[in-house]
Amino acid sequence: MKQVKLKIIAGRLKGKTLISLSDDTKETASIVRGSVFNMLFEVSGSVLDLFAGSGAYGFEAYSRGAEKLYLNDLHPLAIKSLKINEESLKTGALITSWDYPKAIGYYKNNQIYMDYIFLDPPYAYDIQPILEAVVDLIKPTGKIIIEIEKSHACPTVDGIHLIKDRVHGIKRIGIYQK
Template structure:
């Protein structure tokens, strides 16, 4: 199991290091993560990182002003990374280890809604059904941020407005608002 180190790039945890122990997940490049947060301008409210890996998106959101973060991943090495990073930052993140559909059902049953939902699933997953599945747990005016391969396009959705569609290297970033 290799260990990858990542840095938080802004806010109260700027320069702090995150670790990733998972070879099953791919981490977003610093430049892509920076571009995402530049497009968002500010982050406040409750955040869900549904395919969290090391939690880079969630911890960066917390560093930049989110009031609470929820991190989910089903891979044991990702959960180890999330717990280590949460402890190192003393972040009080809520960490769950569900398959993504079970995580969504869990948050629905708990009546937990989010202002920002980050979706960076494995490339083999189709993004459209995932976006549609999280809409019920997204607050009014909430945002969904997707990271997909650049060869794919951001899908059109009736319930959401596509605010941003940008390519950064090999990735495409889409930001939707409810």
């Protein structure tokens, strides 16, 4: 088991440390996270980090102005990391340990809609069905942010359109809006 430390790069929690205990998660470098949030300009409302890992995207969004944070991951060490990070940062995040279809079903069944959804699944996952599944969870003015391998194109999905497409090293970032 490795322990990776990351810093929150801006906002009310700037400089606070996050940890990742899982060998199975791929943490997003601060330069890429910074670029993503520069493309978003500002963050407010509710945020879902569906494949949270350490929660870096979610906690960064909270630091920059989000009011409600939902973090989900299936891997036990990722959940342990999320709980340690939440205990340290005290954001009031709801942390769940479900596969992504169950998590999406929970939000749909409880009519919980998001202003921002971060999708950074393991690269082995097909992003298309995940993206299609979360379209109904995004508020009319909300955004969905995906992180995929740079060799893959951002998919086309009914109900949303791609507004940003950027490559950073080995990663491609896509931002969608209704």
